Amino acid sequence: MNWLVWKQHSKQFMIATILLILFAALLIPTGLHYWQVYQHALSTCSQSNTCAELKGELFQSSTDQAIFQLEPFAIMILPILLGMFWGVPLLAREYSEGTNLLVWTRSISRRRWLTTKLIWILVATVVVSGAFTALGTWWSKTPNALNLDRFVFLPFSTQGIVPVAYATFAVALGIALGAWLKRTMIALGLTFVLLVGIIVIVVPTLIRPQYVTPITVTSSMGFNALRSKLPSGAWRLSMGVIDKNGNTFDQLDFPNWPPQCQTLAQTQQAPTAGSKTEDSATVDSCLTAAGYRQIARYQPDNRYWEFQQIEFGLYMLLSLIPIGATYWLVLKRDA
Amino acid sequence: MEQTVKGKVSEAVQTNGLGKRYGSFWALKDCTISVPRGSVTALVGPNGAGKTSLLKLLVGLNSPSAGDVVVLGQSPSQSTSYLSSIGYLAQEIPLYSQFTAADHFAIGKHMDVNWDNELAVKRLQELRIPLDRKVGKLSGGQRAQVGLAMALAKRPQLLLLDEPVAALDPLARMDFLTSLAQAVTDADGELTVVMSSHLLADLERVCDRVIILAAGETQLCENIEHTLETHKLLVGPKGQQPNNDGYRVIKETHSPTATHLLVRLEQPKHNLPGWHIRNVDIEEIVLAYMGQNKNESITKGDVR
Numbered sequence: 001m002n003w004l005v006w007k008q009h010s011k012q013f014m015i016a017t018i019l020l021i022l023f024a025a026l027l028i029p030t031g032l033h034y035w036q037v038y039q040h041a042l043s044t045c046s047q048s049n050t051c052a053e054l055k056g057e058l059f060q061s062s063t064d065q066a067i068f069q070l071e072p073f074a075i076m077i078l079p080i081l082l083g084m085f086w087g088v089p090l091l092a093r094e095y096s097e098g099t100n101l102l103v104w105t106r107s108i109s110r111r112r113w114l115t116t117k118l119i120w121i122l123v124a125t126v127v128v129s130g131a132f133t134a135l136g137t138w139w140s141k142t143p144n145a146l147n148l149d150r151f152v153f154l155p156f157s158t159q160g161i162v163p164v165a166y167a168t169f170a171v172a173l174g175i176a177l178g179a180w181l182k183r184t185m186i187a188l189g190l191t192f193v194l195l196v197g198i199i200v201i202v203v204p205t206l207i208r209p210q211y212v213t214p215i216t217v218t219s220s221m222g223f224n225a226l227r228s229k230l231p232s233g234a235w236r237l238s239m240g241v242i243d244k245n246g247n248t249f250d251q252l253d254f255p256n257w258p259p260q261c262q263t264l265a266q267t268q269q270a271p272t273a274g275s276k277t278e279d280s281a282t283v284d285s286c287l288t289a290a291g292y293r294q295i296a297r298y299q300p301d302n303r304y305w306e307f308q309q310i311e312f313g314l315y316m317l318l319s320l321i322p323i324g325a326t327y328w329l330v331l332k333r334d335a
Numbered sequence: 336m337e338q339t340v341k342g343k344v345s346e347a348v349q350t351n352g353l354g355k356r357y358g359s360f361w362a363l364k365d366c367t368i369s370v371p372r373g374s375v376t377a378l379v380g381p382n383g384a385g386k387t388s389l390l391k392l393l394v395g396l397n398s399p400s401a402g403d404v405v406v407l408g409q410s411p412s413q414s415t416s417y418l419s420s421i422g423y424l425a426q427e428i429p430l431y432s433q434f435t436a437a438d439h440f441a442i443g444k445h446m447d448v449n450w451d452n453e454l455a456v457k458r459l460q461e462l463r464i465p466l467d468r469k470v471g472k473l474s475g476g477q478r479a480q481v482g483l484a485m486a487l488a489k490r491p492q493l494l495l496l497d498e499p500v501a502a503l504d505p506l507a508r509m510d511f512l513t514s515l516a517q518a519v520t521d522a523d524g525e526l527t528v529v530m531s532s533h534l535l536a537d538l539e540r541v542c543d544r545v546i547i548l549a550a551g552e553t554q555l556c557e558n559i560e561h562t563l564e565t566h567k568l569l570v571g572p573k574g575q576q577p578n579n580d581g582y583r584v585i586k587e588t589h590s591p592t593a594t595h596l597l598v599r600l601e602q603p604k605h606n607l608p609g610w611h612i613r614n615v616d617i618e619e620i621v622l623a624y625m626g627q628n629k630n631e632s633i634t635k636g637d638v639r
Contacts, residue, residue, distance in 0.1 A: 102429050
């Protein structure tokens with residue numbers, strides 16, 4: 001049985017291995033280089049006290065920018081590709097070519113056949129996605145340190161341990177949909193849509209922010225005043241304005257301003273171009289005096305690994321649904 | 336329980352009121368058959384008659400919606416003990432097209448408890464079928480032989496073949512049936528075969544029993560010789576009515592000059608006044624049963 005699984009799927013495994021080697025060939029040299037450049041820039045800037053500007057200065061060439069975008073993109077689509085090209089065909093091809101009838105009438109039970117197939121494909125999924133993710137996470141130490149943004153959507157979803165759980169879920173879902181629909185092409189389409197919907201859209205925007213109650217912070221009016229209250233590396237979830245009665249607004253529209261602040265803004269609008277920050281500072285203090293405050297909700301950086309673990313567990317538990325469904329479809333449904 | 340024991344003794348297959356429903360459609364209805372051990376049975380009927388459904392129930396690939404089925408003394412299941420006693424060749428002969436015949440035999444080696452690799456290899460060598468070519472590149476007849484070898488090298492007690500020759504050209508068909516007949520001879524009464532077919536010419540060559548299925552129901556299940564003895568064509572003058580005395584009319588046709596009745600006699604007697612009695616071949620009998628059923632379903636449809 002192990003022999004048959006290898007015979008049927010070795011090609012897919014080889015393709016993944018080749019892609020992994022290509023990925024390593026790109027990431028290892030660039031990762032080493034970027035880290036070196038960053039460290040060097042760090043030692044220079046600390047002397048001249050210009051380290052805050054490094055973010056806009058380093059790695060601005062189009063090649064570097066392309067690599068900085070390619071790396072997270074590759075890790076993001078890896079689970080989706082595995083779900084589509086490893087998961088879906090596993091059973092859909094057997095059904096569509098009728099070979100399930102050939103193997104199900106050998107002398108071993110369908111349960112053993114399915115269990116062997118599932119164990120191998122899921123182990124291979126964890127190993128392959130783990131290797132890609134480990135490489136990507138190591139490579140990302142430069143952008144993480146430079147941008148302090150590992151908690152926001154794409155870095156969070158493409159580093160640490162969560163990509164392995166996405167891949168496991170994606171492959172399990174692909175297998176189940178392939179078994180259910182029995183036709184590779186339709187199952188591929190549905191798997192793609194569902195995985196993008198769940199992994200890329202729904203979980204990061206609606207579910208992930210809720211794992212732990214976010215911290216709320218308020219400040220006097222003005223974006224800079226608020227930003228100074230947010231710890232570095234924090235994942236900002238929302239920003240707005242709260243009035244003295246506790247009503248919150250996404251933003252405070254000009255017509256709703258107190259009249260004295262409206263007049264102030266209008267008198268300042270015309271003559272002195274170039275002194276804009278000062279002007280808005282006076283307006284901001286006018287608004288603050290009228291009882292308005294900036295408000296923001298965020299997740300602090302020290303919750304990063306807690307969030308990784310919660311999301312990992314969520315996807316692993318979620319994987320049990322398609323796996324259970326697959327057993328039901330193979331063992332109980334008519335051939 | 337009693338039936339199980341009895342099944343073990345003489346019957347390879349025994350079904351009682353067996354039915355299979357897909358949604359609201361009954362693919363097989365009230366099917367009662369028995370297949371003695373060591374027999375070679377043809378399962379005939381038009382497309383959609385439930386032949387495939389019946390075979391899948393016997394293999395244990397599908398589970399019945401109604402009735403009982405006992406095969407080789409047990410109910411069909413997904414267990415090793417059951418599967419190892421059954422050889423099955425599915426319709427359209429599914430094989431892994433990227434695998435060679437030798438690869439397929441390796442599947443048998445790894446997954447079948449009684450696998451006889453020598454037998455499988457010898458069969459293909461005798462037929463000069465290359466073992467090292469991808470089966471997707473073999474001819475239809477050669478693929479059918481690989482499929483048959485996969486089923487036979489399991490050393491099954493019951494071989495179930497679903498339309499194995501339907502897609503083959505006449506020569507390949509003959510080769511296949513010859514191989515099958517040889518396997519039955521070699522097994523010396525230890526192998527029971529049930530083969531579905533809608534090609535009537537096949538069955539007389541290799542089969543000794545016939546089951547006729549039409550519109551999901553069993554029309555006939557018995558020995559071919561007995562079938563030939565009890566089914567006759569009665570020819571009488573135009574307008575003569577059947578009186579159903581000692582026979583049952585299967586099919587009635589009227590020509591401008593004569594009345595033809597294909598009947599089943601209650602006992603093989605040869606004295607029916609007013610009728611000429613003629614022998615018929617198995618093909619005519621099968622066609623008569625199929626035609627009869629078609630008329631019945633039309634009537635039923637009208638009533639609804």
